[in-house]
Structure formats: C-alpha cells, structure tokens
Amino acid sequence: MAPNRKIIFCLIVLLLSNFTVSAFARDIRFEVTVDKNKVSLNSTVSLNLTFYGTQSINRIDLPDIHGFNWRYFGPSLKMSIINGRATRSITHMYVLIPIEAGEFSVPPMSVYYNGRTYESNPIPITVVRGPVSAPAPGTKESYGSTVRDLGDKAFLVLEAGKKKAYVNEVIPVTVKLYVNKLAIKDIYPPMLAHRKFSIDEYEKPRQYKEILNGIPYDVIEFNTNAFGNRPGELTLGPAELKCSLLLRRKTRNRRHSSIFGDDDFFGPGAFDSFFGGGYEKYPLNLKSESVPVTVAELPIEFVPNDFTGALGNYQFYLEASPKEVKVGDPITLKLVIAGEGNFNTVKNPALRADGDFKIYDPDVKQDETGKVFEQVIIPKTVNVKEIPAVTFSFFDTSSGKYKSITRGPMPIKVNPLPKGEELIIFETPEGPAGAARAREIFGKDIIYIKDSPGLLKKRGAFLCRNKLFIALQFIPILCVIFTIVFQRRKERLERDIPYARRLAAPRKAGRNLKRARQFLSAGDSQQFFDAVFKTLQEYLGDKFHLPTAGITSNVVEALRGYNIDSGIIDSLKECFGNCDTARYAQSSITKEDMSRTLTLLEGVIDKLERAKI
Amino acid sequence: MKVRKYVISLFLILTFAAPAYCATKDTARLLILEGNARYSEEKFEEAIAEYEKVLSMGYESGPFYYNLGNAYFKHGELGRAILNYLRAARLMPQEADLKANLNYARSLVKNGRVTLGRNWYARLFFALADSFSLDSITFVFMILYFTLALLVILAITKTGPGKVYLYVNSALFAVLIISVSLFAIKYKKEILEKEAVCVVERSDSKFEPSIGGTTFFTLNEGEPITVTASKKDWVKIRRQDGKQGWIKRTDIDLL
Numbered sequence: 001m002a003p004n005r006k007i008i009f010c011l012i013v014l015l016l017s018n019f020t021v022s023a024f025a026r027d028i029r030f031e032v033t034v035d036k037n038k039v040s041l042n043s044t045v046s047l048n049l050t051f052y053g054t055q056s057i058n059r060i061d062l063p064d065i066h067g068f069n070w071r072y073f074g075p076s077l078k079m080s081i082i083n084g085r086a087t088r089s090i091t092h093m094y095v096l097i098p099i100e101a102g103e104f105s106v107p108p109m110s111v112y113y114n115g116r117t118y119e120s121n122p123i124p125i126t127v128v129r130g131p132v133s134a135p136a137p138g139t140k141e142s143y144g145s146t147v148r149d150l151g152d153k154a155f156l157v158l159e160a161g162k163k164k165a166y167v168n169e170v171i172p173v174t175v176k177l178y179v180n181k182l183a184i185k186d187i188y189p190p191m192l193a194h195r196k197f198s199i200d201e202y203e204k205p206r207q208y209k210e211i212l213n214g215i216p217y218d219v220i221e222f223n224t225n226a227f228g229n230r231p232g233e234l235t236l237g238p239a240e241l242k243c244s245l246l247l248r249r250k251t252r253n254r255r256h257s258s259i260f261g262d263d264d265f266f267g268p269g270a271f272d273s274f275f276g277g278g279y280e281k282y283p284l285n286l287k288s289e290s291v292p293v294t295v296a297e298l299p300i301e302f303v304p305n306d307f308t309g310a311l312g313n314y315q316f317y318l319e320a321s322p323k324e325v326k327v328g329d330p331i332t333l334k335l336v337i338a339g340e341g342n343f344n345t346v347k348n349p350a351l352r353a354d355g356d357f358k359i360y361d362p363d364v365k366q367d368e369t370g371k372v373f374e375q376v377i378i379p380k381t382v383n384v385k386e387i388p389a390v391t392f393s394f395f396d397t398s399s400g401k402y403k404s405i406t407r408g409p410m411p412i413k414v415n416p417l418p419k420g421e422e423l424i425i426f427e428t429p430e431g432p433a434g435a436a437r438a439r440e441i442f443g444k445d446i447i448y449i450k451d452s453p454g455l456l457k458k459r460g461a462f463l464c465r466n467k468l469f470i471a472l473q474f475i476p477i478l479c480v481i482f483t484i485v486f487q488r489r490k491e492r493l494e495r496d497i498p499y500a501r502r503l504a505a506p507r508k509a510g511r512n513l514k515r516a517r518q519f520l521s522a523g524d525s526q527q528f529f530d531a532v533f534k535t536l537q538e539y540l541g542d543k544f545h546l547p548t549a550g551i552t553s554n555v556v557e558a559l560r561g562y563n564i565d566s567g568i569i570d571s572l573k574e575c576f577g578n579c580d581t582a583r584y585a586q587s588s589i590t591k592e593d594m595s596r597t598l599t600l601l602e603g604v605i606d607k608l609e610r611a612k613i
Numbered sequence: 614m615k616v617r618k619y620v621i622s623l624f625l626i627l628t629f630a631a632p633a634y635c636a637t638k639d640t641a642r643l644l645i646l647e648g649n650a651r652y653s654e655e656k657f658e659e660a661i662a663e664y665e666k667v668l669s670m671g672y673e674s675g676p677f678y679y680n681l682g683n684a685y686f687k688h689g690e691l692g693r694a695i696l697n698y699l700r701a702a703r704l705m706p707q708e709a710d711l712k713a714n715l716n717y718a719r720s721l722v723k724n725g726r727v728t729l730g731r732n733w734y735a736r737l738f739f740a741l742a743d744s745f746s747l748d749s750i751t752f753v754f755m756i757l758y759f760t761l762a763l764l765v766i767l768a769i770t771k772t773g774p775g776k777v778y779l780y781v782n783s784a785l786f787a788v789l790i791i792s793v794s795l796f797a798i799k800y801k802k803e804i805l806e807k808e809a810v811c812v813v814e815r816s817d818s819k820f821e822p823s824i825g826g827t828t829f830f831t832l833n834e835g836e837p838i839t840v841t842a843s844k845k846d847w848v849k850i851r852r853q854d855g856k857q858g859w860i861k862r863t864d865i866d867l868l
Binding site (some may be wrong): 204285309328435444445446447448449450451452453455456457458459462463464471473476477479480483487 | 623638641642645646649652653668671672673674677679680685686687704707708710713714716718723735746747751752755758759761763765766769771784800803804846
C-alpha cells in the first residue's frame with residue numbers, strides 16, 4: 001500500500017493515571033488481528049484491537065476501510081497470571097462486513113497513549129464472490145495430506161538459515177508449526193528429508209505466539225543444524241510432522257465457551273477427556289515446502305598445510321602451565337578454539353615437538369561457544385627451552401578464505417632430576433581421559449538378505465491342518481476314557497463279589513465244557529458226565545451267587561424266583577437228570593446221549609447268558 | 614492279486630512322485646539362491662522375478678519372504694516389502710533382522726500407523742501371540758495336551774501321590790488354556806481372517822463398491838488391513854482402527 005494512502009489516525013486518551021497504570025504502561029503492547037484473510041462476500045471478518053499491559057484504553061473509532069463497513073462489537077477484558085506476574089489486556093472487537101469483492105487492506109493504525117505512540121501493521125484481506133474453498137466435510141483423513149487441506153489453520157514452514165553454504169558448513173534449520181484455533185496433540189519432532197545433508201538432533205522446541213498477515217498463530221519452533229555433505233544444488237526438506245488433530249464429535253453441536261477464550265491449541269481440557277471426551281482424535285501429517293540450498297566445495301587454492309577441515313570463524317588461544325618443571329614432569333597445554341562454525345570439523349591443532357616431549361592424546365571438551373583441547377606433554381630432556389609454536393588453520397566461511405592463527409613458541413624452564421632419580425615415562429594405551437567424541441550420526445536402511453533359503457514348505461501347510469495331527473488328538477481322549485472304564489470295572493470286581501462271580505461264570509463254564517468235549521470224543525461217559533455236572537454246579541453257583549457244592553436238580557426249582565424262562569428250567573432239570581441217570585445206569589449211556597446232553601447244556605448256558613436276570 | 618496291485622502302486626509312487634517332489638523343492642531352493650545372487654548385484658527387479666517363481670511353485674520359508682521383502686524395498690515398492698515382511702513374521706516371528714526391517718519399512722508409511730487402542734493386558738496377550746508362529750504354538754499345545762492326558766491317566770489309576778498330581782495338573786491345565794487361547798488368536802488371524810496390505814501408493818476406500826462412491830478414508834501404501842467381503846473387482850476391508858470401506862481388489866495383496 002502506498003504511503004500517501006496510509007490512513008493514520010491518532011487517539012489521545014486522557015485518563016487519570018495512577019502508579020499502577022503507569023507501571024503497566026511501561027510494557028504496553030498493541031496488536032491488531034483478524035480471524036481470517038480470505039472471506040466470501042456474504043460473510044464477515046472479526047477484527048480485534050488488543051492492548052496488552054493496560055485496560056484503560058477506550059473504544060477506538062475506526063476510519064473508513066475500503067471495501068468494508070464496520071461495526072463495533074464491544075470490549076473484552078482479560079487478566080492472566082503467569083509465573084506470578086499479572087498481565088492485563090483489553091480487546092476491542094469489531095466486525096468487518098465486505099461490500100465488494102477484491103483485494104483490500106486494513107490500514108496500519110497508530111494509537112497515542114501516555115506519551116507514546118503504538119503502531120500496527122497493515123493486514124491484507126481478500127474478498128471473493130463465491131464460497132471460500134475449505135476442506136470437504138467428512139473427509140477427515142484428507143486433513144493430513146498437504147498444507148492446503150487445512151488452509152491457514154495449521155501448516156508447517158521450513159526455513160534454512162543460509163541459501164548458500166560450503167561443504168560441512170553449519171546451516172541453521174528451523175521448522176515452525178503454525179496453528180490457529182485448532183486442538184492439536186501428540187506432536188512428534190519433524191522428520192526432515194535430508195539427502196546429501198547431515199542433520200543434528202533438534203534442540204528443545206520453543207513455543208510462542210506470532211501474528212502472520214494479521215492472524216494470530218501459536219507457533220512451535222524446532223531448531224537444528226544441517227551440514228551439506230556434497231557440493232551441488234541440493235534440496236533440503238520437505239519437513240514432515242506427525243501429530244493428532246482433535247475434533248469435536250459431530251453429535252455434540254453445542255460448543256461451550258471456555259474461560260480461556262477459544263484458543264484450543266493445547267487441546268480440550270482434562271474434564272472433557274475424563275467425562276467421555278467430546279473429541280475424536282485423527283492422525284495429522286503436515287508437510288512443508290522444500291528449500292533449495294547451494295552447497296559449494298572448498299577452494300583448492302592456497303590450502304594451508306595444517307588445514308584439517310575446520311569451517312567457521314574462530315579464535316585460537318594457547319596456554320601452558322606450569323612453565324617451570326623437572327624432566328619427566330607433566331605440562332598441561334590448553335588449546336582453546338572459540339567462535340562460530342561447525343565444531344565437529346575442528347580437530348586438535350598438532351604440536352610438532354621432534355621427540356623433545358612425550359605427547360599424550362588430548363582431553364576434548366566442547367560446548368556451543370568453543371572447543372577446548374587439554375593435552376599433557378612431558379619434557380624428556382633439560383635441553384628443552386620452549387614449547388614449539390602451534391598453528392590452527394580453518395576456512396573462514398564468511399570471507400571465503402583460508403586463515404591460519406599461530407600461537408607460541410612459549411618459553412619454559414626444564415630442571416634436571418635430583419641425583420638418584422631416573423626418568424620413567426609410563427605408556428598408556430589410551431589418552432589421559434576419555435576424549436569427547438563427535439556426535440555419531442547413524443544411517444538408516446534395511447538389513448541385508450539371508451543367504452540360506454531356510455526350511456522350505458508348501459504354502460498354507462500348517463501343522464494344525466494336517467489330518468494325521470488332527471487324528472492324533474483323539475488318542476489321549478480315548479486313552480483317558482478307556483482308563484476310566486477299566487479302573488471302574490476293576491474297582492467293582494474287587495468290591496462286588498456276586499458281580500465278579502457272575503462275570504466269571506461263562507468263562508469258567510467254557511473251560512469245563514471244553515473238558516467235557518474231550519471226554520466225549522474219548523468216549524469216557526463217567527468222566528464226561530462228571531464234567532457236565534461240575535459245569536452245571538459251578539455255572540449256576542457263580543451266576544446266582546449260590547454255594548457251588550449244594551447245587552443239585554432240587555435247587556433248580558428255586559431258580560424260578562429269578563424270573564427265568566420255564567423252558568430253561570426244564571432243560572437244566574433234564575441235564576441234571578441225564579447226569580443222575582449216567583451215574584446209576586452207566587451201561588445204557590450211548591455216545592449220542594452224551595452228545596445230546598452236551599448240546600443241551602451249551603444251549604442252556606447260552607440262553608441264560610442272553611436272558612436278562 | 615489285490616496285494617500285488619497295492620505293492621506296484623506304492624513302488625511307482627516311491628519311484629516317481631517322491632523324487633519329483635524333492636526335485637521341485639531343490640528347484641525352489643536354487644531359484645532363491647539365484648535371486649540372492651541378483652540381489653547382491655543390485656539387480657532387484659531380476660531378483661524379484663526369481664523369488665516370485667518360487668512363490669508360484671507354492672513354496673515358502675521365513676528367510677525367503679525376508680529376502681523378497683528386501684528386494685521389493687530396494688525396488689521402491691514399500692507396500693509389497695511390508696507384505697512380505699509380514700509373511701516372514703508369521704514363520705519366524707523372533708527374527709531380529711526381520712523386526713528391524715519391518716519397523717523401518719513401517720516408519721516410512723505415510724501418515725503413520727493407524728492402530729486400535731488396547732488395554733495393557735490385551736496388548737501383552739497379543740504381543741505374546743505374535744512372538745510365536747502358528748506351528749510352534751500348535752506343537753506346544755500338543756505337547757501340553759499329551760502330557761496332561763498322561764498325568765490324568767496316572768491320577769485315575771492312582772499310581773502316584775494324589776495331591777502332587779492335582780497341583781501339577783491344575784498348573785498344566787492353566788498353561789494349556791493359555792496356549793489354546795494363543796492358538797485361537799493365531800488361527801483366527803492367519804487362517805480364518807484374510808489379512809492384506811495396501812500395495813499401491815494411495816487407495817481411496819469408498820462407502821460402496823463403485824468408482825462413483827463417496828470416499829470414506831484413504832489407505833496409504835504399506836497399511837495393513839483385513840478383508841471381510843468381496844464383490845466382483847472390489848473387496849470390503851477393515852482398517853486397524855475398525856473403519857470399513859470398499860477398495861479395488863488390485864490395490865491390495867493378501868498375506
């Protein structure tokens with residue numbers, strides 16, 4: 001905007017001031033902010049004039065703002081206490097109503113208060129006829145894709161401190177996260193694409209507020225240093241930052257106002273989270289633009305002999321103490337390199353002593369302002385008169401030239417050893433103390449392939465789907481069932497004698513019948529009928545739990561009480577009868593009689609086994 | 614006659630089928646070694662071609678999937694690299710190199726990993742399940758099951774001190790229940806459910822299986838998903854945070 005078009009208006013506020021007001025007046029700050037820079041014709045813009053450090057400034061009448069009508073909304077007073085320090089502010093709120101489309105500007109404003117003039121910057125505002133493009137509703141995932149998706153609400157800016165640098169020269173890198181009225185949590189340090197660059201770790205992030213084009217932003221700033229590894233037109237970035245965006249659930253259309261205003265940067269309060277949380281968390285991935293950086297190679301002309309790669313702008317100091325020693329006593333050399341530059345490239349300036357000294361490795365200390373090498377040297381002879389000069393060479397990145405700084409020689413006095421003593425210098429495998437190592441930066445990649453193909457098997461051939469394996473699983477169950485049945489039977493046989501005898505009856509009968517069959521084949525009728533009689537006695541005794549010796553044909557009648565079929569009783573009687581006949585009229589017994597008796601007996605036993613008694 | 618037929622059949626099987634089986638396995642092994650050679654020459658595309666032949670023969674092994682994942686990674690196909698690392702993780706879940714490569718590949722997935730929040734005990738249980746392959750859990754289950762059955766039999770026959778059996782059996786039963794639960798989780802995950810990985814750079818997940826459908830969310834290359842249904846050229850998928858949608862069948866590859 002041209003200066004002649006600047007509308008500057010002053011307000012002289014006449015207020016009765018007291019000590020408190022004047023005390024605050026010393027820290028007064030004036031800010032003009034808008035809620036958006038782009039607005040549609042049928043919408044409005046909120047304009048806030050905020051005075052920090054006082055609440056005594058009255059309403060200000062705005063001048064005519066080209067392209068807008070304005071309306072005063074009222075004041076808002078705020079008081080906050082941070083670290084025991086009270087801050088008060090007053091915000092005069094206005095609404096700007098666009099009246100035509102185009103590019104406009106809220107002019108810079110100037111306020112005179114308590115003898116001082118406070119000024120603001122101009123704020124550009126674009127008025128469009130149609131709706132202002134915004135993220136499509138419902139496509140929450142698109143929030144994370146690019147900067148444009150969230151418009152001016154949240155974005156990432158990558159800044160390089162230098163556009164041109166030499167190889168290994170420090171390039172300050174800043175990644176800034178700008179957030180305007182959004183709730184963001186779980187912010188991770190940004191990942192920086194840095195091919196052909198080495199990157200330091202991030203320092204502790206800074207947090208502050210910044211007004212950009214009139215819009216207030218909460219900013220988180222991550223700082224680090226980059227070093228170009230190779231010469232060329234390189235690209236640093238883009239930076240990517242992962243965080244979580246908290247959005248209110250759509251079912252809750254009520255937006256309760258917070259006593260801390262509508263600044264949601266730090267996310268919803270603990271109460272919301274505790275009582276079920278009115279928020280949903282979405283992953284958000286912000287990406288910045290990349291930054292071109294030209295990395296130049298160091299000049300190859302006029303390179304000092306003792307240049308070891310140090311880059312920056314340095315001062316070099318050399319100290320030695322004590323300066324009077326005996327042969328074999330240590331002298332501590334302190335080589336201090338201070339200034340600005342990449343201290344990782346600064347190495348210990350070499351001391352060339354030609355065998356006069358025993359020189360130990362230096363103890364290195366490094367901080368932001370310098371690098372200190374403490375080196376122990378021991379004079380070996382009394383002929384040593386001085387510590388030789390030490391030269392430190394570096395490439396001055398600001399002038400683009402090599403520079404060398406030489407310190408010394410430093411005179412010293414070396415006294416001989418007392419009589420009877422001899423010089424002993426102990427060799428140590430390492431330096432006198434652990435040398436500070438440059439911060440190691442690890443590369444990232446996948447681990448190499450395996451040489452062995454491993455145990456190949458058919459795809460999807462799982463053990464649990466193998467039919468033999470499945471069949472095997474039934475074996476333990478069957479074994480357990482069999483064991484239970486076997487154990488129960490065994491226990492009953494031991495406990496229940498009638499049951500044991502009944503169970504043993506057919507087995508014993510079978511053995512006796514076998515003997516009878518042998519006697520039948522031999523034609524020995526007496527033995528045969530004795531065997532038949534014994535079979536009947538033992539079988540019936542065991543089957544009905546009766547004393548075996550007392551079983552005769554007379555007992556058979558008593559078996560009717562066991563609910564036995566009368567045909568079986570008759571057959572049993574016939575068997576007993578045949579045995580009695582054979583005993584008393586043995587000569588009349590034929591082989592057919594014996595055979596018939598045996599068949600009858602087998603039939604009877606078979607029927608008794610089948611009968612449910 | 615019948616017996617003779619069986620003998621002849623068995624002889625033919627042993628003579629021809631078994632060597633053929635061994636021959637194909639040896640061929641697969643040679644193809645992997647050939648792929649390894651191409652990989653070491655940094656001819657990643659040729660290495661992938663050799664490895665894929667083994668896959669088409671129906672063979673697999675943990676180191677083979679690991680190498681295939683590496684080849685895809687070097688070839689710039691992050692999705693297929695993660696897919697094969699996950700396949701390898703099913704067969705050799707404790708492999709440290711594999712874990713490192715998988716974690717690194719996952720860290721390159723755009724927008725990070727979308728994961729479902731679980732309780733600490735659920736996380737512990739699932740982490741335990743992920744520490745074993747399905748076959749190793751099955752084997753452990755079988756050993757426990759057989760041991761428990763043997764001890765139960767001994768307890769029934771009362772051939773040892775009863776109380777000791779009771780304590781041992783109770784402990785063994787508890788371990789068996791845990792192993793059965795782990796087995797169930799692994800079985801569901803690896804056999805019943807169809808896990809997949811997005812293998813294209815971006816895939817829009819729609820509310821319905823059609824190109825004109827509204828996009829619900831977007832999958833990035835390398836994101837793991839579960840296939841729940843399919844319809845022609847579309848599959849219904851479930852993301853790890855439970856969100857479901859339809860994507861093109863060609864955008865994913867099953868584990």
